[in-house]
Amino acid sequence: MPESLELSHYHVVSPRFVDERAQAARRVVFATRTAEVRVLDDNLWQQIGAGRISEIDSTIVEDLAGIKLLVAAGENELASIVNQNNAAIDRNPVLSLVVCPTAACQLGCPYCGQEHTNRWLAEHHQTAFLAIAENKLRAGSYRAVQLCWFGAEPLLGMKVIRAFTPRIRRLAEQYGCKYTSRIITNGLALTSDRATELVKEYSVSNIDLTLDGVAALHNERRSMKNGRPTFDRIFQNLVALASRDDLDVEIKLRTNVDASNWQAVSPLIRMLADAGVQHRIGYYVAPIHSWGNDADKASLPREEFASHEIEWFAEMMLNGFDVGLIPPRKPIVCLAVQHDGMLVDASGGLFNCTEAPYVPTHQDDSLQTGDVTEGENRSARQKLGDFNTHVAAGKYPCSTCRMLPVCGGACPKGWLEGWRPCPSALDNMPDRLLLAYVSSIRSEPAAMAS
Ligand code: SF4
Ligand code: SF4
Numbered sequence: 340m341p342e343s344l345e346l347s348h349y350h351v352v353s354p355r356f357v358d359e360r361a362q363a364a365r366r367v368v369f370a371t372r373t374a375e376v377r378v379l380d381d382n383l384w385q386q387i388g389a390g391r392i393s394e395i396d397s398t399i400v401e402d403l404a405g406i407k408l409l410v411a412a413g414e415n416e417l418a419s420i421v422n423q424n425n426a427a428i429d430r431n432p433v434l435s436l437v438v439c440p441t442a443a444c445q446l447g448c449p450y451c452g453q454e455h456t457n458r459w460l461a462e463h464h465q466t467a468f469l470a471i472a473e474n475k476l477r478a479g480s481y482r483a484v485q486l487c488w489f490g491a492e493p494l495l496g497m498k499v500i501r502a503f504t505p506r507i508r509r510l511a512e513q514y515g516c517k518y519t520s521r522i523i524t525n526g527l528a529l530t531s532d533r534a535t536e537l538v539k540e541y542s543v544s545n546i547d548l549t550l551d552g553v554a555a556l557h558n559e560r561r562s563m564k565n566g567r568p569t570f571d572r573i574f575q576n577l578v579a580l581a582s583r584d585d586l587d588v589e590i591k592l593r594t595n596v597d598a599s600n601w602q603a604v605s606p607l608i609r610m611l612a613d614a615g616v617q618h619r620i621g622y623y624v625a626p627i628h629s630w631g632n633d634a635d636k637a638s639l640p641r642e643e644f645a646s647h648e649i650e651w652f653a654e655m656m657l658n659g660f661d662v663g664l665i666p667p668r669k670p671i672v673c674l675a676v677q678h679d680g681m682l683v684d685a686s687g688g689l690f691n692c693t694e695a696p697y698v699p700t701h702q703d704d705s706l707q708t709g710d711v712t713e714g715e716n717r718s719a720r721q722k723l724g725d726f727n728t729h730v731a732a733g734k735y736p737c738s739t740c741r742m743l744p745v746c747g748g749a750c751p752k753g754w755l756e757g758w759r760p761c762p763s764a765l766d767n768m769p770d771r772l773l774l775a776y777v778s779s780i781r782s783e784p785a786a787m788a789s
Contacts, residue, residue, distance in 0.1 A: 440496025552603020
């Protein structure tokens with residue numbers, strides 16, 4: 340144990356509260372460098388804050404140093420975190436591939452920045468993409484290939500999914516890698532037969548879909564391009580999928596929220612609970628942000644979103660949902676910073692960011708990193724890929740942010756474009772800690788005690 344310890348910069352603490360059972364004032368403390376949580380007596384917290392570490396019981400000190408709430412005095416913590424993140428990127432055993440089988444989508448969501456066209460990933464582009472992936476597998480020491488089917492709407496590209504999956508699966512196997520896949524879909528074409536096919540024949544183990552609230556508000560936002568409503572079909576597809584015991588699949592449902600539909604979240608939570616799917620799905624709400632457009636102008640102010648989110652979390656807990664209150668350590672922020680991760684769009688364009696393809700405003704700003712027929716331009720990758728270097732150099736507010744270890748910086752593209760991509764946890768972490776504590780004493784009395 341180093342002689343001189345001090346409170347890490349990387350922590351978040353709840354307000355003081357009185358624990359009736361212990362008859363003591365306490366606080367919940369989150370050590371973001373390890374994503375560990377402890378419940379501490381307020382007196383102990385005051386001692387730590389005043390730097391009187393030597394007066395604290397050695398077992399407690401050892402525990403708090405173990406979770407890096409206490410660190411060696413003078414440590415350059417930012418450098419330690421960025422070094423750890425870079426090491427995780429270097430050692431990443433997973434080759435992440437994102438494939439957009441088509442540029443088409445049935446929906447016309449007003450906040451979407453993409454321009455949709457009737458185009459599908461051609462067979463020769465599939466072959467060329469596989470050749471690039473093979474080079475990466477040969478040169479790296481990967482143990483897994485994770486493929487994400489992305490859009491536009493990937494279920495409109497089933498012919499590509501059917502043709503490409505056996506080929507990429509074989510390639511993964513050839514290099515001793517486990518193959519898994521996930522699909523991000525609007526859910527409209529996710530019939531029972533389609534879900535069976537995806538999971539049983541095409542190794543899809545995760546399905547993410549979206550409902551922007553209950554029928555009226557959802558249909559105002561996520562209707563078809565011809566104006567037809569979509570809520571009923573997507574909701575039915577979701578409930579049918581979540582009710583299946585024969586499919587081994589993780590389901591996530593997302594609601595995109597701005598000032599015009601946030602009131603629809605609570606009714607949707609109740610509707611999902613009434614349908615009995617709360618134990619079968621992960622549900623989360625995400626604020627609308629700029630997608631190369633001005634969709635963010637309709638967003639709720641960040642603090643307002645964060646405050647509503649705490650109410651939604653509480654409602655979800657009361658309705659039996661599993662709620663992710665405490666973010667885990669996030670050493671690899673996204674595809675953009677990975678050495679080899681890549682996305683191919685339906686024209687064969689290569690990217691290291693999921694929000695760049697089909698966005699007209701990005702067509703001239705070279706977020707494209709290459710083309711399947713010509714290969715990748717490594718230096719073009721660095722436009723987003725150098726993010727951690729910029730953070731280490733103090734370029735963004737992430738350099739001084741206590742949430743960096745569990746946030747990673749959220750979205751390199753956001754910072755590059757000059758908007759703040761900070762997650763809600765930046766604003767509501769103290770309340771999340773209190774909720775997590777309440778949840779822990781409801782389920783397991785000693786779960787969070789130090
Ligand atoms: S994106 Fe925001 S919350 Fe995340 S590390 Fe950067 S400043 Fe902090
Ligand atoms: S840079 Fe942002 S938008 Fe692009 S992949 Fe990363 S998180 Fe997503």
